[in-house]
Amino acid sequence: MKIVALAGGVGGSRLADGLARILPAGDLTVIVNTGDDFEHLGLHISPDLDTVCYTLAGIENLDKGWGRRDDTFNFLANLQRIGGPHWFSLGDRDLATHIERTRLLSEGKFLHQITKDFCIAWGIKQIVLPMSNDPVRTMVITDIDGMLPFQEYFVHRNCRPKVKGFRFDGGEIACPAPGVLEALAHSDAVVICPSNPWVSIDPILFMSGLKSSLAQKMVIAVSPIIAGNTIKGPAAKMYFELGIQPSALAVAHHYKNIISGFILDSLDKSLSPQIAVPVMATDIVMNSQEKRLRLAQDVLNFIQTL
């Protein structure tokens, strides 16, 4: 069964990792959001792509949800001492990824090729694709701070400004990266991982050709919201500020035109009757390797029942 997973950061990478531990390597393709990529210190940083790769390679930082395991922060300490912009934490090991990616991009290599080469170096056997080689930049429209680039909103301002909406600059002309539409076309099912629908999954779906290529597919989504809140990240806060009660129901509604099945947490089981597609209720918190694996198995079992 060939699976394509659409993923953002932590939640997406953990479900992708669970799937990777069950499926034959060639049967899983992970398409990763690049809408929150940004330029910082002259470097091209792809936070979601790195989180997915580090997680699949087993070298991710489990506590922080970003960066490398056992990393040091000596670069950042000196950067701060000499007055550089140190609001975005970059570990020493992690930094090599950004510097080498930037160097290769400046040589004319494409992001999907660089990602492939990094995956080989890190021993990742699954296919990881950036959603696009073209720049797509998620902008957060806020109440008093105006339009903010995503990392400015997310990291620098710690999600404090109230959200009024989103814009995916470049998204309307960005081409899906080579392999993205092909992987979708050849897939048996598409899994929308429990990532932020607004800023991790929507930028992927926004690209030309994406939604239409999902039209004939079995698509199931896993809720990133449990009992009205998120494990991590601002998804629930965003729903609330946009005037929508944050819930698994709101997520199912978010994806209503594309999904053929929906997975929510057992705590939200009572919402199932209000969702128009088949629903599976299970434990969707992935706070251990074992639970990643179990949710992935539930996802695959659910797909087979549809």
Add this chain to the structure above:
Amino acid sequence: MKIVALAGGVGGSRLADGLARILPAGDLTVIVNTGDDFEHLGLHISPDLDTVCYTLAGIENLDKGWGRRDDTFNFLANLQRIGGPHWFSLGDRDLATHIERTRLLSEGKFLHQITKDFCIAWGIKQIVLPMSNDPVRTMVITDIDGMLPFQEYFVHRNCRPKVKGFRFDGGEIACPAPGVLEALAHSDAVVICPSNPWVSIDPILFMSGLKSSLAQKMVIAVSPIIAGNTIKGPAAKMYFELGIQPSALAVAHHYKNIISGFILDSLDKSLSPQIAVPVMATDIVMNSQEKRLRLAQDVLNFIQTL
């Protein structure tokens, strides 16, 4: 007594540090070679400037002669793992210097301003000036590998190729950095530190206006060669390959048109009569803080006798 020191890497930075511990902060200006600056991994790296600043700040790596004390190499380890060019060792703390310098240069700041700001951050009270804000690139003409950029010769090929000569690309049109000619004009004496004459001092002297501004000055040089060899670096090897017997005498000859005094090691005292200017013989090995200080004091005493 206002002193200007011309310096390259290790030897230059150590004598500059000795002088800094004796002279009032405002009385010492260090003019540093930038001929071996280079672009690597998209970063502007100024090896001599950093060695001088780290040494004056007391944060230099004493064993290696480059980079920061107590640095880690986690960046380099991941860079190597993902197949990046890792032949030039960059510590994690050190890296912040290059990244922030590159960022500031890309914003339009000048190298001398950036250096000044870094010096303030590192608590350096003396004036440290790059010889120029303009690119000067020392090229090493070799027997079988042709023309090599300095770091390619020095680090990547470990000084193995035989040297046939040097070229200072950009040197003929480079302007001395703001403050360089002024510091020379207001100085009571100029000290040519025990740095490599060919690749550390000559690039400074090659710039337009430099030699003429030394014409009326008391200039003393300290030999980087002791008993026919160097403590560190390829200066002796270079003299030999260029057909010149490496010795303190050869160094004195190198500077013959500009110096008014010369300091050599006590081991080379017998060469003194062959040198046309006044000579002081003393212990010029600076393998401790105390010895840096003592040589600096000898230099200042010698100047006062001239």
